[in-house]
Amino acid sequence: MIExxxxxxxxxxSAIRQASMRGIPATVVRHGDxxxxxxxxxxxxxxxxxxxxxxxxxxxxSGRTVWRRPLGEDPLPEHEVDAHIEKERRIDPDLWVLEIESRDGWHPFEEG
Structure with missing residues (x-):
């Protein structure tokens, strides 16, 4: 069944609230629809x-939403991530971008 x-x-x-509760900065870089x-x-x-x-x-x-890493598992330079987002934004102008500043890699969409 699809959720x-x-x-x-x-x-x-929700993501901003979860990050805030941990003292982790989260910023809307691009507000979509x-x-x-x-x-x-x-x-x-x-x-x-x-x-x-x-x-x-x-x-x-399962029909559930999962969070994939379209550019791979390893961290990349900012300009490479920005270039991919810009390409996607041209396809989907309603795209949101949320940035979470977490040196250890935490984000609110981790499984488990």
Whole structure:
């Protein structure tokens, strides 16, 4: 069974609240459509470590939303992440971008 899709604005608000409760800065870098925009999350691990991009995807077996790393597991320089986001933004102008500053890589979309 496919789980219902939450509105983008609610997903972002929840993520910011979870980060705030841990004392981790979270900033909306790009405000997309409140209802239907896709949400990308940039985990900023510091310029010396790099940035990780997370994007939602549907797990076809369970129907649940999972967060994939479209640019790979390893942190990348900021300009590479920004270039990918810009390419996606041209396809989807309703795209949200949320940046979480977490040196250890924490983000509110981790499984478990």
């Amino acid at each position: 219902p899709r939450l509105k983008a604005g609610i997903i972002v608000q 409140d209802d239907a925009g896709q949400v990308f999350v940039v985990v900023n691990r510091g310029r010396d470590i790099g940035f990780v991009l997370l994007a939602p995807s549907r797990d076809y077996d």
